[in-house]
Amino acid sequence: MSIDTETRPFAERVEERRAGACRxxxxxxxxxxxxxxRGSFKVYPDFAAGQDLVQDLAVLLLDKGTRRRDRFAIAEALESRGAQLQFFSDGLRxxxxxxxxxxDLSEVLAILAEELIEPLxxxxxxxxxxxxxxxxxxxxxxxxASQASAALSRRIYGRAHPNYQPPPEEDLERLATITVDDVRAFHAKHFGANDLTTALVGDLDVEAAEAVLRERLGAWTQGTEQASYAEHAEEEAPGRSLVPVPDKQNVDVRMGHGLPVRRQDAAYLPLFLGNFILGGNFSARLxxxxxxxxxxxxxINSSLYGISADYEGHWQVGVTxxxxxxxxxxxxxxxxxQRFVEGGATEAELAEKQTxxxxxxxxxxxxxxxxxxxxLRNAERGFDVGYLDRFPDEVSAVTLEAVNEAVRRYFHPDRFQLAMAGMLPDEGAV
Amino acid sequence: MQVIENEAGLSRDVPEAFTFVESSGGIEEYLLKSNGLQVLLLPEAAAPVVTFMVTYRVGSRNESVGLTGATHFLEHLMFKGTERFNKEKGTTIFNVLQRVGAQVNATTWLDRTNYYELLPKEHLALAIEIEADRMRGARISAEDLESERTVILNEFDRGENEPMRKLYHAVWTAAFVAHPYHHPTIGWRSDIEHVTTVGLRHFYDTFYWPNNATVSIIGDFDRAEALRLVEAQFGKIPSSPEPIPTVYTEEPEQRGERWLAVRQAGQLGSVMIAYKSPAALDPDADALDVLAVALATGKNSRLYRRLTDQGLTTHVFASASRFRDPGLFYVLAMLAPERTHEEVERAIGEALEGIKEEGLSEAELARAKSQLKAEEAFSRDGPFAVASRLNEAIAAGDWKLYTTYLDRIDRVTLEDVRRVASAYLVDERKTVGHYIPTRDD
Known part of the structure; x- marks a missing residue:
């Protein structure tokens, strides 16, 4: 196989194969x-029951030994090769x-499968x-920063939404009640090849990688339990949450509200560009x-936060x-x-942010x-590889009317929830 | 044009304005004859992007009392514009560069300041034009200084929010009493509050010259064309009218252990233990790098097994600083709940004593070298990662520290590690800091 160059479209360069249960x-x-x-699979924890914390523990334990090797032996197999492998939770995944x-790719993929399927x-x-x-x-x-963001999430979402972040005190209490059997049971029921996708990029032998994935992950069965989750925001009336954090001269402020939009919606790209004009980078308005x-x-920045193909997220402005x-x-x-939402973006701003x-x-x-x-992200959204080739054209095709229509329809600073954390100024001053 | 040969014996067309100096590890060094600008080229066509970076050999190391933070302050003002690129014209540097998708920013540290653009390859000329323009054309106005002062004070406050960062700075401040590594790069708050355009302009006029800078171009570009662009934009700038001042202050020998505490409201404490270490180019620094990896990188490292795996800490790091002047070798440990500073400090001390007495095992040495080798290969993944490492080598005093690094590491022996542990990790030159969380509001 010849080495690909960047001139051909992704649709031609990326090889998509089924290695049994693993894409x-x-x-x-x-x-x-x-x-x-880089890869992922869905585990569907029961957010309403606080099961995301059990998921976090399971993820922390994946590299602490398998049924075949203890934690040091498995670490040695990676570290002696200088290989790096990490696991983390990301909402449903x-x-x-x-x-x-x-x-070392084949050996490391084999270790990855061992850690995922047979953790100790x-x-x-x-x-x-x-x-x-x-x-x-x-x-x-x-x-x-994390306290302000978490407090904002609690004003916007209910407990069953993947973007809801409980108060740390509550998580600490729940953590004390979790047992190793809970973690084992969670792994047995929720871990599996649900939408399992692995992306490999670089100096690789595609055939050999596919063979290893097929052998090690191809027969992994699907998780049997899929808890339901909230797909929409569930907002309180506009208000504010103050989180006093002593001895912190810098105060982190977050404001925002829920957005009834998913990544695959037609409104997403115009809204994304509108938000970018407001607060997407150093040269943005904010x-x-x-x-x-x-x-x-x-x-200071603004972002479309926590939006996926599976659930809606929110619009957030963050300032320190x-x-x-x-x-x-x-x-x-x-x-x-408010000035931005009322006046809208200009042609020049849109053209600049499109490029x-x-x-x-x-x-x-x-x-x-x-x-x-x-x-991986593209695949998780359910898009075909060709979307990566079409994306620049789709961005360039968005009109000013579409951007300003989306901004007017979805952005409502009068509905802002506000959260801040730090040494707060006197009550009444804000 | 002149024709030069590189390492592989291949001929290259090079504009007459440049002298070819040498090449190493695929990087070619040139000198712009008219003004002494050093130019490093690393062609890598793996992706259609290029990184353009200017490294000025000035950092907080070059600052004196009253002007601490000046290098960093100036770095901020360099984005406020020039006569050609400015807000009034709608051509701020961020506007113009981000319009084409560039990742653009700058950083300041002890020995250097760097300005960089990672951008689609067809826009390389724009990055070169902007960096050349602001090398001598920055406006540094009183109005811009005042609006930026509060921005930097907010940046300062953000840093003060982080106890680990305060501990790190407090240890450096205690360890260095004469040398300017004493003060944090962001400067003391009162200096940020009082610095004037006169002070910053003087700083700019002293250090921002081609003969105190290195231009690096990494990625997908044509060599001759890139050099022509550099010549066209930077060639018109003269070299500095005065020699670039050198830093002659040396840190006096430390003759006794130093101890400090940082108290701030918080949850869990941490411990930092630091020892005076050699300058970046000293061969002993290679053995200390290997030791730092063997101590704290990965689950089989000494300190992970001794501390984190035993539930004493949640994280433990070790690092040998590689700066232009002697710095610190340090271990930073974050305490697990219910653990005390004293037991963690004692455990680290015992682990270090073990290295001094018995050294590392063959397996530990081999593992540490493998980890460093892989890290080096990873650092070649993309032009920005290369630029980041090359930048620190330039700052340390020799860009070839980047290209020869693995050879240097390969030469490190078990005996070297034991020798440097015994020579440098000694109580007389130790500084210990504790972050002690308080619960008062």
Whole structure:
């Protein structure tokens, strides 16, 4: 097989194969020696019952030993090759990612399968993982950014939505009640080849990789239990949540509201571009006005947050403000957002951001890890590989009318929920 | 045009304005004869993108009392524009570059400041034009300085929110009393509050010259065309009218253990133990790199097994700084709930004593080298990753530290690791910091 070059479309360059239960997306590039791995499968935890915490524990324990090898032996098999392999939770899914040298790909894929299918879930390791997760939750309590984002999520979603983030105190209480048997049962019922996809990019032998995936993951059965989840936001009346975090001069502020939009909806791209014009990068309106002109913040942005093909997400404006500037900063931000929503974007702004997005799309795929992440995300959304070839044209084809129509229809700063965390100014001042 | 030969004996067309200096690991070094600008080229056509980067050999190491944070402040003002690229004309640097999808930013650290653009290859000329324009054309106005001052103060406050960052800076500040590695790169708050355009302009006029800079071009580009563009844009800039000042302050020998505590409201504590370590280009730094990996990278590392696996810590890191001047070798440990600073500090001390007495095993050395080798291969994945590593080598004083790194690591022996552990990890040159969370509101 000849080495692909970037001039051919993705639809021709990416090899999509069924390796039994595992869908493989493989792309050879000109990079030397390196292969990036990225994959995922759906586990459907019961969010309403707080089962996402059990999922987090299961994920933490995947690399702590299997039924064949203890944690040190399995780590040695990776570390002696310099290979990296990580697991994390992402809403309904468990994601795995890694980088390996070309000659080690088959062995590392075999280890990946062993960790996914046959984890040991040793009782002693479970206790350590639980302590580790407890420490991580406690450290998050002193992180103003994560506290503000989590507080906003609680104003927008109900407990059963994948984007809902419980208060850390609540998670800590629940964590104390989880047993290793809960984790084992969760793995037995929820882990499996549900929408299992693996993207491999770099200096790889596609045939050999497919053979290993078929042998090791091809016969993995589907998880038997799929809890239902909330697909829509469930908002409180507009209001605010204040999370006091002592000794923090910088206050993180988040404002936003739910968006009845999914990634595959026709409204998504115009809305994405509209949001980008407002707060997508350094030259967007919010950075330009609130940071560059007014000097009120180091960082401000807006984003379409937590939107997937499976559920809706929300629109969020995030700003970081020194304590003395909190009131002024919030007022100026809301005013700028309102000005944007009322006045809309201009032709020049749209044209600029269209080339920004299409150029950035190219730049983001300059690495094997960037390419693997893009291939996987595209597949998770249910899009064909050819969408990656069509995406720049689709972005360029969005009209100003469509952008401003989407902005008017979906963005409502008057419905903003507000959350902030840090050493808060006096009550009444904000 | 002149014809030069590279490592592989292949001829290259090079504009007359440049002198070919040398090549190593696929990177070619040229010098722009008219002004001393160093140019590094690494053609890699793996993707249709290119990284353009200017590294100025100025960082917080070059700052004095009253002007701490000046390098970083100036880096911010460099985005406020020039006569050609500015807000009034609708041509801010971010506008113009992000319009074409460029990833653009700048960073400041102890020994250097770098400005970079990662962009589709057809826009390389634009990046070169902008960086050349702002090398001598930055406006540095009083109005821009005032609006940016509060931005930087907010950046400062964000940093103050993070106890681990405060601990890290506190240890460096205690470990270095004379050398400018003493102060954090962002500067002291009062200096940020009071710095003037006069101070920043002086700083700019002292250090922002072609003979104090390195241009790196990495990715998919045509060599001769890229050099012609560099010549056209940077060739018109003269070299500095005065020699670039050198830093002559040396840190006096540390003759006793130093101890400090950082108290801030929070949940779980941490411990940092640091020892004076050699400058980046010293061969001993290679053995210390290997030691740092063997100590804390991966689940089979000494400190992971001794601390995290035993439930004493949640995370443990080790690193040997590779700066232009001597720095620190340090271990940073985040405490698990119910564990004390003292028991963690003691466990780290015992692990380090074990290395000094017995050294590493053959397997540990081999594993650490494999990890460094793989990391190096990963760092060649994409032009931006290469630029990031090359940038630090330039800052350390020799860009070839990047291209020869694996050879240097290959040469490290078991005896080297034991020798450097015994030579550097000594109490007389140790600084210990504890982050102690308080619960008061």
């Amino acid at each position: 493989m997306l493989a792309l050879r590039t000109l990079v030397r020696d390196v292969v990036a791995i 468990v994601v795995f990612s890694g980088r390996v040298l070309r000659d 879930f040793d009782a002693g390791e479970f206790e350590k993982a639980r302590a580790q997760l407890a420490a991580s939750l406690r450290r998050s309590m002193e992180n103003t 950075m330009s006005v609130i940071r560059d002109e007014m000097g009120l913040t180091y960082g 403000l020194s304590r003395e500037n909190v009131q002024r900063g919030i007022e100026a931000t809301v005013a700028e957002v 920004t997005v299409t150029g950035k799309f190219k730049v983001d795929m300059a690495t094997t890890t960037g390419l693997a992440a893009t291939l």
